[in-house]
């Protein structure tokens with residue numbers, strides 16, 4: 001029979017592949033990437049909207065901070081946390097909220113500026129936006145100064161980098177004058193969507209949905225990661241250190257440990273933001289101007305004269321998006 005006749009050939013082909021992998025010293029492929037080379041991948045981790053979201057309940061903020069910091073510690077990650085200082089209010093709670101931020105520095109992480117009130121550069125006049133950046137730094141300046149340091153990184157809310165080339169250029173000059181560098185990212189995992197749904201499910205005691213969201217969140221992060229690895233290969237002919245953007249929320253307090261574990265299993269070692277950006281690929285100009293806040297790997301394609309291909313950003317699973325639409329109604 002033709003089918004049985006084909007089998008020995010297939011077995012031989014797999015045997016040959018296995019032999020080739022052994023010859024390369026690759027051994028098994030724990031990352032499951034179907035690639036004979038041992039994965040050597042690097043990733044920096046950045047966490048936005050510190051001290052935590054939502055910012056109404058101090059006990060919950062403490063729980064989120066502790067959960068996220070524990071996950072980072074377990075995987076020996078040195079991260080940058082981006083702060084919105086309006087979350088240091090109300091005045092009576094400023095000291096204890098600053099203490100949340102201090103725990104990041106005590107754990108060896110860096111703190112960056114994410115503006116005071118999270119305005120959108122797409123909508124707010126530049127002067128107003130710049131005032132919000134300066135209003136967003138007294139706390140982190142104070143905490144860093146104790147350690148002989150100053151804020152170094154800025155992340156745009158919504159990663160909206162400017163509606164026009166002029167606004168973008170003027171704002172980047174402003175940042176440089178104040179000693180800031182833009183913190184880009186390559187992987188973003190819509191954790192705010194998962195987190196909003198998680199809060200609603202937890203609020204009605206629906207632990208089955210909380211668990212299902214958690215599993216889907218980790219899987220979705222891995223699928224975005226895979227997509228960005230492929231986009232780097234297509235854009236630069238190789239993989240490039242990744243920069244993950246997540247938020248300080250209950251979803252990550254709960255699932256960041258597993259997420260980082262899965263990433264380590266994919267061959268990632270965790271580096272600082274500065275180390276990741278030292279790769280020359282990250283010096284490619286970002287020429288994106290527009291209403292979205294895409295991964296820098298898409299933005300770099302413009303400088304290289306390649307089609308942007310924003311459609312390649314994978315969506316969260318349909319059932320998650322359906323729940324999200326329902327929740328917003």
Ligand SMILES: [Zn+2]
Pocket residue numbers: 048049114118157158
């Ligand atoms: Zn943000």
